[in-house]
Every structure is written in structure tokens, then in C-alpha cells.
Amino acid sequence: MPETDKTCLAIRHVAFEDLGLLGLLLEARGHAVRYVDAPTDDLTALDPLAFDLMVVLGGPIGVNDAADYPFLNDELRLVERRLVDDRPTLGICLGSQIMAWALGARVYPAKTKEIGWAPVTLTEAGLAGPLRHLDGETPVLHWHGDNFDLHEGVERLARTEVCPNQAFAYARTALGLQFHAEACGPALERWFVGHTVEIGATPGVSVAQLRADTERHSAAMEARGTALFADWLDRVGL
Incomplete structure (x- = not known):
């Protein structure tokens, strides 16, 4: 393993939604990863600029739930400071929503949930950056x-019919992904258990279909998701 002095802070909301493919890539590059669990760890004790990379991961809550989950406000302040200082910051799913929130954008319930494997449509900017590895055809997990x-100064990179803003870039070093480029393979069995209530309550979604599609698309996602993250890390100097 190569030795570097690079460090990554990963903010996690539920244990099974972790860094996935990105974690394996960071480990291969010799980056030291520190997980903090947003619901239980003291986020106010963290120096947001003490890490080369901050990744804010997904979870089954939303930014509009801050009254019930006040730690979301602490995450907002951490992300705001990273963005102001133009430090490498990646948000995935809930993490991207927190980034959009920190940039002054509105976050709101969609007309329908988007759960399952489907491709995203890349914008011209998306095709010119790390998302080009998805080629507009590779199904990703939503x-x-x-x-x-998207607030002023934010560049849209991808969309779907249900979600017009699937990915965005801000300044030089911030990337938000509404979809899960980090997730594939057998690890998703933990998601199927952890999200069983939501799966059962969402019309047209089933564990059997999610499992079959995961098996069908994981090999391509592993290759293309890893390439996406490697490209982005290179572009932000990591």
C-alpha cells in the first residue's frame, strides 16, 4: 500500500451506508479514513479543515428533519466551512442535500421516491468531468x-426524470451526488435489511427486484464507480 499523509473524514448516519467503493480506493491509495457517526459523536468538536477530504454519506432522514435530528445543523456548519475554504468535499445522497442546503438551495420532498437501479443523463459539464465514466448508460443505485x-454558482452535472439535479459541482473541489456511485455488490444486502420498512412502503419496489438488479449491474458499477472517484480525487489533488 502506498504511504501518504492524506486523511479523510467520513460522516456516517447509519452504519451500513459507508464509503463502499470509495473506501476501498482510499485504502489502496494509502489515505487514512476516520468515520464519525453523526447521531452519536460530537460533531462540534471536529475541526472541518483538519482533513484533506470530507465525505458526507447517505441516510434515511432529510435536511428538513433537523428539528428531530439537530445534529444536522452541526453537519451544515462543517460543510459550510469546507465550501467557503474550497476544500475537497463530497456529498452522497443525504450528503449532497446537506451540501445544497449549505449553499443556500431549497431541499424538498420529491413527487415520488426514486429507489432502484437506473442510469442518469449527463449534462455537457457532466460529460467533461469525472461522471463521464458512467457514459450516460451505466445504471446506478438511487x-x-x-x-x-441548485443555487447560483453551482453547476448541474446529471439529471433523471424524477430528479432534475442528480449531481453538481461547486467551485474547484466540491461534488454532490444524489445517487450512490459508491454502492454495489453483496454489501447492499445490509441495505435491504436496514431499509426494509421503506422498501415495503414504496409501490413498485421489492427486495427481490433490488437484489436481481444489484447482481446484474454491480460489475459495471464497481469498475465505473471506482473510475469516477479516482478521476475526481486526481482532479482535486488527492
């Missing part, structure tokens, strides 16, 4: 019920 607008 698992969200909220959408967000």
Missing part, C-alpha cells in the same frame, strides 16, 4: 425521497 434546487 435511494432518495427528496430533491433539491
